[in-house]
Amino acid sequence: MRDPFEESLRDLLNKPSAQDEAERLGRVLKTANRQVGVGDLFGLMGHWLQGLLIAVNSGAGHVAPVSRRHSSNRSFDKAD
Numbered sequence: 001m002r003d004p005f006e007e008s009l010r011d012l013l014n015k016p017s018a019q020d021e022a023e024r025l026g027r028v029l030k031t032a033n034r035q036v037g038v039g040d041l042f043g044l045m046g047h048w049l050q051g052l053l054i055a056v057n058s059g060a061g062h063v064a065p066v067s068r069r070h071s072s073n074r075s076f077d078k079a080d
Contacts, residue, residue, distance in 0.1 A: 005035060009028050009031065009032055012024070012027065012028050012031065013025065013028045
């Protein structure tokens with residue numbers, strides 16, 4: 001299975017340049033670390049949103065509707 005990100009890192013590492021091997025490896029690792037960090041950040045935000053939606057959904061059953069109208073079916077114990 002082809003991984004385009006892995007291929008781009010491999011191309012970046014094998015790219016001929018005037019830099020020495022340590023600098024090229026550092027650049028590749030920095031790029032890979034940045035990509036992995038962004039993926040982890042999006043994953044964290046997705047889990048946070050999922051947890052928030054679960055909390056709202058489970059708490060929604062505890063909220064009762066409020067009516068300001070007076071019920072006409074009330075019985076009073078007052079004498080007429």
